[in-house]
Amino acid sequence: MLSTIGGFAAKIFGSSNERRVRGYQPRVEAINALEDDVARLTDDELRMRTDKFRHQLAEGASLDDILVPAFATVREGAKRTLGQRHFDVQLIGGMVLHEGKIAEMKTGEGKTLVATLPVYLNALAGKGVHVVTVNDYLAQRDSEWMGQVYKFLGLTVGVIVHGIDDEERKAAYACDVTYGTNNELGFDYLRDNMKMDKEEMVQRGHSFAIVDEVDSILIDEARTPLIISGPLEDKADLYQAVDEIIPVLGAEDFELDEKQRQVSLTEAGNERFEGILAERGLMKGSLYDIENVSLVHHVNSALKAHKLFLRDRDYIVKGGQVVIIDEFTGRMMPGRRYSEGLHQALEAKEHVEIQPENQTLASITFQNYFRLYKKLAGMTGTASTEASEFLDIYGLDVVEIPTNMPVGRADEDDEIYRTAKEKYAAIVQTIADCRRRNQPILVGTVSIEKSEQLSALLKDKKYIAELGRNALALADKMKGPKEQDIKDYLSDIGSYLVEMGTRTKGNADPIPHQVLNARYHEQEAFIVAQAGVPGGVTIATNMAGRGTDIQLGGNAEARLKEWVAAEREAGREPEEAEIAKKREALQADVAEKKKQALEAGGLYVLATERHESRRIDNQLRGRSGRQGDPGRSKFYLALDDDLMRIFGSNRMDSVLKTLGLQDGEAITHPWMNKSLEMAQKKVEARNFDIRKQILKYDDVMNDQRKVIFEQRIDIMHEEDVSDTVKDMRHQLVQELVRTHIPESAYAEQWNTAALREAINGVFGIDLPIAEWADEEGIADQEIAERILKEVDEKAARKATELGENNVRQIEKMVLLQTLDHLWREHLVTLEHLRQVIGFRAYGQRDPLNEYKSEAFVLFEAMLANLREAVTGQLMHVELASPEAQGGMQPVELPEMYASHIDPFSGLDELALADAAIAAEQRGPSGPAPDRRPPLQTRKAPTAVNPTDPATWGRVARNALCPCGSGKKYKHCHGKAD
Incomplete structure (x- = not known):
C-alpha cells in the first residue's frame, strides 16, 4: 500500500532525484544566457577570464559565486579546442561533481568532458585538483585530450603514470590539474611518508578529487588494501616440497566451499598431511605446534592454489610467469601478485621460478586514502545500486543525471536453459542472426575461459553446420499458421548457418568475430572502437572501465590512426592534405555504416551469464543505446552457471523437468529476472559487509597511521630535532626509574642492580646507583635527576665530539629510520593479530573491540621501544672516519614493491604497469620482462x-x-x- 502511495506521489511531484536535478536548472539557464557574450570574446580575452576569476577568489569570493561565468568559459574553451559543446545535462553533471557528489551518467553521455567544468572551477583555488582514472592509458589519454581545454584557458596539466621518476611526479602534482590512477596516487602517498627529506615528497596535499568509474575504484578495488612491501628470505624449496604433497590428497582429505572461496583440511587430511611431512623430514611434532605456524601457512596456500584457483580463469602462465587475471575487467595484470604466499604456491603448482615473499612496509585502504580529500566527487554509469554504501562509507550522495537523448535500448527478459550446451547453441544462433541482418553484437562473458570457449564454437564449421541443420529440422516440424513467423526465422537462420558451415573456405571463420580479453589487450582500444560496425561480432570478457565508446558504424579517428601507422611502417610519411582526404573518406564510410547499423536495430548486447553484481551487468547493458541510439540487451543463462549453481539451481532443475521443458527450450519470465536480482542483492550485501568489516579494522590502524605520518612530517620539517630527542631521553630515564624503583615501594624493594644494568645498556654509563640508594632520605625522584644529569652531560660531550651539524643530521636520520623500522614491525604484528583475533568470538568477546584494545597496547609498546631504540643509538653513535665529518650521505629507501591485496581471497590487484605500458617497453613482439625491477633500483x-x-x-x-x-x-x- 505504501509503495502504491509513493508511486502515485512521485508521478505528481516527481522523484527526489528529479526534484534535485530540477534545482540545478536556474544556473543552467544563467550559463546559457552568457553563451553569446562569451562566444564574442577573442582567445586572449577568454584566457584572461582565468586571471579575473583568481583575482575574485583572492578578494573573498567563493567558488559558487563564480560558478556560472566559469562554466560558460569552459564550455566556450571546449568548443574552440575540441569542437565539442557541453549539453545542458552535462552542465548539471558538472555542478553535481562540484558539490562533492557522484554523478551517475549513462555510457556515451560524455563524462570525460563533464569533468572539465568542476576541474577548471576548483583548480582556480590554486590547491590542485586530482582526476583519478582506472588505468594509465586513460590517465594519459584524458590528460592530453581534455588538457587542451585547460591549457587553452591558462591552467597547467600533469599526469602520473607508472615508470616516471620522483622529479616528474613532483612536477605533475604541482600542476593545477593532475591526472593519475588510484593505485599511483595511493602509492605516492605511502611512499611520501617513507621519505627522509621533505624536499623529496611529491604530493602537496589532498584538496579535491574527481574519481572516474567511481564504483570500480571505491567499491570493487576498495575490498583490498594498497600495500608497499619489501622482499623476505627465499623459501622456494619449502613451497615445492609442500606442492608435491597436495596431489596425493583425496576428496575426503579437504573441505571446499566455493561460495565463500575457502578450503581447509579435514581431520583425516590433517593426519595424512602430518604423516607425509614427518616422513619427509619437513616437520617435527604436530602440524599445529607453535613452531610449525609457518608450515601451516604454506600448506593452506598450496591447498588454495590447487583447489580454488584455476588456470586461464584466475591466472595464466605467460613468459615463465604466473600472471593474474582481473576478475572485474578480464585483463592480464602484469606486476600484480597474490599475497600471503599464494602467488608462490601457484608458481610451485605451475613449475615456474618461485619469487620470494614480501614484508609489508606501509599500507592503506582506498577508503581511507580517498577520505583524506577535503572534497571528493565521482562519476560512473552505474552507482545507484550501491548508493547506500557510497553514503555510508564516503558520505557521497548519488545523483542520476538524465540522458541528453531518451534511451532507445530494449532490455529483454533473461532466457534460462537447463544446460550450458543448450544455452551456447541459442547464443551462437543469435550471433549468427545478428551477423546475417548486419546488426553489430557485443557478447559479454565472465572469464577468458568462457570467451575462448565461445570463440571456438564460432570457428567450428561442423558445429555451425550441425546447428543450422537442427534449426531446419525444427522448422519442418512446425505446421500451424500461428507458428509461421518462428518457422520462417528458423528456416532463414538454419540456411545461413548451413551455408556458413559448409561454404567457408580455408582457415576463415564461419562466423568472423573479435575476442577482447586479457590475452589480446594490446588490440583492445581498436577492437572496442570498431565494435559498432554492421554485422560486427565482439566477444568481451568484461566491459567495466574500458573507457572507450562503442559508436555505431565504427570510429573514423581510430581507423585513421591505424592507417597512418601502417603507412609509416611501410616507410611513407603521409602529408597533411593526404591525411585530411583520408579522414573525409573514412567519415563518409562510417556515416554509411552507421545508417546500416541503425536500420538493423543498433548494438545488440548479449550476456552469457549474470555477474555477482547487478552493477557489472548494467555496465555491459549500458554499452548499447548511447545518445538515443536504438539497441537491445538480453542475458542467456543456464542452471549450471556459477551464480545459478551456488544459489540452488538443483531445485529449479527438477521443477523444469516436471514442467516438461524440452531440450533447446528456455524459460523466460519477469519473475525469473526478479529472483535472480534477489540472489545478486544477497551477494552484494555480503560483499558490502565484508568491505565494511575490513574498513572497521583498518580504521583502527588508520588512526595510528595518521599519528605516525604526522609525526614524520613534523620531524622532516624541523631542522633541529634535539628537543624531541631530549624529551625522549628524559622520558626513558623516568620510565626506567619507575620500573625498577616503584613510587610506593620501600627502599629494600628497589632493584638498583637491574636499574644500573639498564642505564649502562642504553646510555653506556656505569653509575653507582646502589650507593646512591644507600644515602639517608634519598627518594626515587632524586635518583632520576642524578641519572638525567649524567645522561645529559654525556649527550653534550657526544655533540661536541661529532660536531653540531653532524649531530643534528644524525638525530633526524636515526629518529626517522627507527620510527620506520618499528612501524613496519608493528604492521606485521597487526596483520598477525588480525588473522587470529576472530577466535576471541568463541569466548563471547567482540573481536573488533578486542582488536582495538590489543592494537592500542601494541602501539604504546612501539612508542616505548622507539624511545629506547633512538636514545640507545644516539648515545653510542660514532662517525666511521674523520672524512665522514664533511657531511652525511642521504639515506636510500629500501627495495620496494607495490601490491593491492584482498585479505580474504589473497588477490593482488595493483598493476605496477598497465598492459599498454608493458607492451610499449618490450616492443611489438618481444617477450614480457621476467620480473618487474625494484622501484628504487631499476x-x-x-x-x-x-x-x-x-x-x-x-x-x-x-x-x-x-x-x-x-x-x-x-x-x-x-x-x-
Missing part, C-alpha cells in the same frame, strides 16, 4: 659502460648512478644536471 641497459657517461642515455634522478657508486644519480653524477 637496472641500466646491458650496453651501458659504467666508465662512459655518453652510453648512459637518460637516467632518472632517483635511479642508481650507472657509474656503480651505489648512490642515487642525483647525489652522484647527476649533481651537475
Whole structure:
C-alpha cells in the first residue's frame, strides 16, 4: 500500500532525484544566457577570464559565486579546442561533481568532458585538483585530450603514470590539474611518508578529487588494501616440497566451499598431511605446534592454489610467469601478485621460478586514502545500486543525471536453459542472426575461459553446420499458421548457418568475430572502437572501465590512426592534405555504416551469464543505446552457471523437468529476472559487509597511521630535532626509574642492580646507583635527576665530539629510520593479530573491540621501544672516519614493491604497469620482462659502460648512478644536471 502511495506521489511531484536535478536548472539557464557574450570574446580575452576569476577568489569570493561565468568559459574553451559543446545535462553533471557528489551518467553521455567544468572551477583555488582514472592509458589519454581545454584557458596539466621518476611526479602534482590512477596516487602517498627529506615528497596535499568509474575504484578495488612491501628470505624449496604433497590428497582429505572461496583440511587430511611431512623430514611434532605456524601457512596456500584457483580463469602462465587475471575487467595484470604466499604456491603448482615473499612496509585502504580529500566527487554509469554504501562509507550522495537523448535500448527478459550446451547453441544462433541482418553484437562473458570457449564454437564449421541443420529440422516440424513467423526465422537462420558451415573456405571463420580479453589487450582500444560496425561480432570478457565508446558504424579517428601507422611502417610519411582526404573518406564510410547499423536495430548486447553484481551487468547493458541510439540487451543463462549453481539451481532443475521443458527450450519470465536480482542483492550485501568489516579494522590502524605520518612530517620539517630527542631521553630515564624503583615501594624493594644494568645498556654509563640508594632520605625522584644529569652531560660531550651539524643530521636520520623500522614491525604484528583475533568470538568477546584494545597496547609498546631504540643509538653513535665529518650521505629507501591485496581471497590487484605500458617497453613482439625491477633500483641497459657517461642515455634522478657508486644519480653524477 505504501509503495502504491509513493508511486502515485512521485508521478505528481516527481522523484527526489528529479526534484534535485530540477534545482540545478536556474544556473543552467544563467550559463546559457552568457553563451553569446562569451562566444564574442577573442582567445586572449577568454584566457584572461582565468586571471579575473583568481583575482575574485583572492578578494573573498567563493567558488559558487563564480560558478556560472566559469562554466560558460569552459564550455566556450571546449568548443574552440575540441569542437565539442557541453549539453545542458552535462552542465548539471558538472555542478553535481562540484558539490562533492557522484554523478551517475549513462555510457556515451560524455563524462570525460563533464569533468572539465568542476576541474577548471576548483583548480582556480590554486590547491590542485586530482582526476583519478582506472588505468594509465586513460590517465594519459584524458590528460592530453581534455588538457587542451585547460591549457587553452591558462591552467597547467600533469599526469602520473607508472615508470616516471620522483622529479616528474613532483612536477605533475604541482600542476593545477593532475591526472593519475588510484593505485599511483595511493602509492605516492605511502611512499611520501617513507621519505627522509621533505624536499623529496611529491604530493602537496589532498584538496579535491574527481574519481572516474567511481564504483570500480571505491567499491570493487576498495575490498583490498594498497600495500608497499619489501622482499623476505627465499623459501622456494619449502613451497615445492609442500606442492608435491597436495596431489596425493583425496576428496575426503579437504573441505571446499566455493561460495565463500575457502578450503581447509579435514581431520583425516590433517593426519595424512602430518604423516607425509614427518616422513619427509619437513616437520617435527604436530602440524599445529607453535613452531610449525609457518608450515601451516604454506600448506593452506598450496591447498588454495590447487583447489580454488584455476588456470586461464584466475591466472595464466605467460613468459615463465604466473600472471593474474582481473576478475572485474578480464585483463592480464602484469606486476600484480597474490599475497600471503599464494602467488608462490601457484608458481610451485605451475613449475615456474618461485619469487620470494614480501614484508609489508606501509599500507592503506582506498577508503581511507580517498577520505583524506577535503572534497571528493565521482562519476560512473552505474552507482545507484550501491548508493547506500557510497553514503555510508564516503558520505557521497548519488545523483542520476538524465540522458541528453531518451534511451532507445530494449532490455529483454533473461532466457534460462537447463544446460550450458543448450544455452551456447541459442547464443551462437543469435550471433549468427545478428551477423546475417548486419546488426553489430557485443557478447559479454565472465572469464577468458568462457570467451575462448565461445570463440571456438564460432570457428567450428561442423558445429555451425550441425546447428543450422537442427534449426531446419525444427522448422519442418512446425505446421500451424500461428507458428509461421518462428518457422520462417528458423528456416532463414538454419540456411545461413548451413551455408556458413559448409561454404567457408580455408582457415576463415564461419562466423568472423573479435575476442577482447586479457590475452589480446594490446588490440583492445581498436577492437572496442570498431565494435559498432554492421554485422560486427565482439566477444568481451568484461566491459567495466574500458573507457572507450562503442559508436555505431565504427570510429573514423581510430581507423585513421591505424592507417597512418601502417603507412609509416611501410616507410611513407603521409602529408597533411593526404591525411585530411583520408579522414573525409573514412567519415563518409562510417556515416554509411552507421545508417546500416541503425536500420538493423543498433548494438545488440548479449550476456552469457549474470555477474555477482547487478552493477557489472548494467555496465555491459549500458554499452548499447548511447545518445538515443536504438539497441537491445538480453542475458542467456543456464542452471549450471556459477551464480545459478551456488544459489540452488538443483531445485529449479527438477521443477523444469516436471514442467516438461524440452531440450533447446528456455524459460523466460519477469519473475525469473526478479529472483535472480534477489540472489545478486544477497551477494552484494555480503560483499558490502565484508568491505565494511575490513574498513572497521583498518580504521583502527588508520588512526595510528595518521599519528605516525604526522609525526614524520613534523620531524622532516624541523631542522633541529634535539628537543624531541631530549624529551625522549628524559622520558626513558623516568620510565626506567619507575620500573625498577616503584613510587610506593620501600627502599629494600628497589632493584638498583637491574636499574644500573639498564642505564649502562642504553646510555653506556656505569653509575653507582646502589650507593646512591644507600644515602639517608634519598627518594626515587632524586635518583632520576642524578641519572638525567649524567645522561645529559654525556649527550653534550657526544655533540661536541661529532660536531653540531653532524649531530643534528644524525638525530633526524636515526629518529626517522627507527620510527620506520618499528612501524613496519608493528604492521606485521597487526596483520598477525588480525588473522587470529576472530577466535576471541568463541569466548563471547567482540573481536573488533578486542582488536582495538590489543592494537592500542601494541602501539604504546612501539612508542616505548622507539624511545629506547633512538636514545640507545644516539648515545653510542660514532662517525666511521674523520672524512665522514664533511657531511652525511642521504639515506636510500629500501627495495620496494607495490601490491593491492584482498585479505580474504589473497588477490593482488595493483598493476605496477598497465598492459599498454608493458607492451610499449618490450616492443611489438618481444617477450614480457621476467620480473618487474625494484622501484628504487631499476637496472641500466646491458650496453651501458659504467666508465662512459655518453652510453648512459637518460637516467632518472632517483635511479642508481650507472657509474656503480651505489648512490642515487642525483647525489652522484647527476649533481651537475
